[in-house]
Amino acid sequence: MSVNKVILIGNAGREPEVRYTDNHVAVAQFPLATTERGYTLQNGTQVPDRTEWHNIVLWRGLAEIAEKFVHKGDRLYIEGKIRTRSYDDQNGQRRYVTEIIADNMELLSPRPQQGAAATTPQQNSVQTPIQEDAPF
Numbered sequence: 001m002s003v004n005k006v007i008l009i010g011n012a013g014r015e016p017e018v019r020y021t022d023n024h025v026a027v028a029q030f031p032l033a034t035t036e037r038g039y040t041l042q043n044g045t046q047v048p049d050r051t052e053w054h055n056i057v058l059w060r061g062l063a064e065i066a067e068k069f070v071h072k073g074d075r076l077y078i079e080g081k082i083r084t085r086s087y088d089d090q091n092g093q094r095r096y097v098t099e100i101i102a103d104n105m106e107l108l109s110p111r112p113q114q115g116a117a118a119t120t121p122q123q124n125s126v127q128t129p130i131q132e133d134a135p136f
Contacts, residue, residue, distance in 0.1 A: 004081040004082060005079070005080075005081060006078070006079070006080050006081060006082050006100050007077075007078070007079050008034055008054060008078045008079075008100065009034065009075070009076070009077050009078075009108070010033050010034035010035070010054070010076065010078075011033050011073055011076070012030055012031075012072055012073060012074045013030060013072065014030055014031060014072050015030065015070075015072050016028040016030040016058070016063075016066040016067055016070050017029050017030060018063055018064075018066070018067040025059065025060055026060055026061075027057065027058070027063055028056075028058040028059075028063035028064075028066040028067060028070075029057050029058075029099075030066070031053050031054065031056070032053070032054045032056045032076060032078060032100075033051050033052070033053055033054075034051070034052050034054065035049050035051045035052075036050045036051075036052075037049055054078075054100050055097065055098065056080075056099070056100050056102055057099045057100065057102065058102050058105065059101075062102060062103075062105060065105070066105065069107055069111075070105075070107070073109075074107065074108075074109040075107075075108040076105060076106065076107060076108060076109075077104075077105065077106035077108055078100060078102050078104070078105055079102065079103060079104035079105075080100045080101050080102035080103050080104070081100070081103070082099070082100060082101075083098070083099050083100075083101050084096055084097065084098045084099075085097055085099070
């Protein structure tokens with residue numbers, strides 16, 4: 001038995017880029033930054049912050065939610081699986097891309113209030129099943 005599970009909490013690096021397949025299936029992509037805070041060792045050595053960038057891919061309804069509600073800088077909780085794919089670039093060089101195929105996303109950033117009577121939930125959770133044979 002093997003497990004391929006990724007859990008990330010980070011900030012969207014840009015607005016999601018959403019496109020639709022020929023079958024009208026939504027696909028959203030955006031980078032997510034996670035940062036490990038720096039610290040100082042007992043001997044006084046400073047260890048700086050370390051930021052990792054993750055390529056997030058959302059499909060179907062989850063992609064449509066991201067298109068409407070995810071914005072650059074928003075704090076997100078992402079659950080999914082890690083996938084690596086390859087392609088040949090314009091020069092014929094083989095390139096590899098590692099992506100997080102998300103099947104759960106929670107919006108952790110507070111939503112701005114739209115008028116005095118408006119109440120918007122502070123946290124939204126969306127789950128969408130991902131088909132194993134879904135094209136990248």
